[in-house]
Amino acid sequence: ISLTDKCLSCHKDSKIPHKNYKGEEELIQDYQNSDHYIALKDGNLNAPTCYDCHGAHEMEKTDNPNSKIHRKNIAQTCGQTNCHTNQLNEFTGSIHETSIREGRTEDSPTCNNCHGNHVISTKRIDDKKKKSQEVIQLCSNCHSSVEIVERNDLPTKVSETYMESFHGLATRGGSKEAANCESCHGYHNVRSPEDSLSMTFKANLTKTCG
Numbered sequence: 001i002s003l004t005d006k007c008l009s010c011h012k013d014s015k016i017p018h019k020n021y022k023g024e025e026e027l028i029q030d031y032q033n034s035d036h037y038i039a040l041k042d043g044n045l046n047a048p049t050c051y052d053c054h055g056a057h058e059m060e061k062t063d064n065p066n067s068k069i070h071r072k073n074i075a076q077t078c079g080q081t082n083c084h085t086n087q088l089n090e091f092t093g094s095i096h097e098t099s100i101r102e103g104r105t106e107d108s109p110t111c112n113n114c115h116g117n118h119v120i121s122t123k124r125i126d127d128k129k130k131k132s133q134e135v136i137q138l139c140s141n142c143h144s145s146v147e148i149v150e151r152n153d154l155p156t157k158v159s160e161t162y163m164e165s166f167h168g169l170a171t172r173g174g175s176k177e178a179a180n181c182e183s184c185h186g187y188h189n190v191r192s193p194e195d196s197l198s199m200t201f202k203a204n205l206t207k208t209c210g
Helices: 002-014 024-032 035-041 048-056 073-078 085-091 095-101 111-115 128-143 144-151 160-165 166-172 180-183 200-209
Strands: none
Touching: 002 024, 024 035, 048 073, 073 085, 073 111, 128 144, 128 160, 128 166, 128 180, 144 200, 160 166
16 A cells, blocks of 8 residues: 555646646546555555556556556456456457457457446445446447447447347336346357357357346
8 A cells, every 4th residue: 555655646636747647636536436445445455556557667658568558458457366367267258358359449348448447446236227227328338339330340229229129128117127238248258149158149048038
């Protein structure tokens, strides 16, 4: 925690104006309110510090391919030892992860696209209706984007047809149990329907719907 506070002592309160960028103060505040920082203050030695994610002496800007926070490396950074290793195992091989690893598109999401950067919180949403609606909105942010769909030759109108389906109408009507995106497609392990490991692979549909 002392080393983390050392980093914050320079980066907060605009102490180095010529190196600050728009929104940095908000990122600092978000981190100080995050479960990561709170866990550090509570004495959890495995909680991530600034240098766990950004690096120490080897710190690089986000657009440097060698940076720990370059989009191709973020999953490995979040999934490093003593961190989110199980989630990394699930994410590895997914359609999102392979698209990033193979450089097929700049649109595929990695950890921070869905979970945020410094603001990360593990607080569970007790209201199932609200949680379901947030999942649907999160996925729709990309899958209802005309630009992203056209740029990546994705199936069209998946968000619209879902919202018009029984499941979509039920969630809009307040159902806490109706299927949302992750119910059928998974979340870290989203795969193509042609992938035999996919929850929507033909042979797996009975189990998924069941």
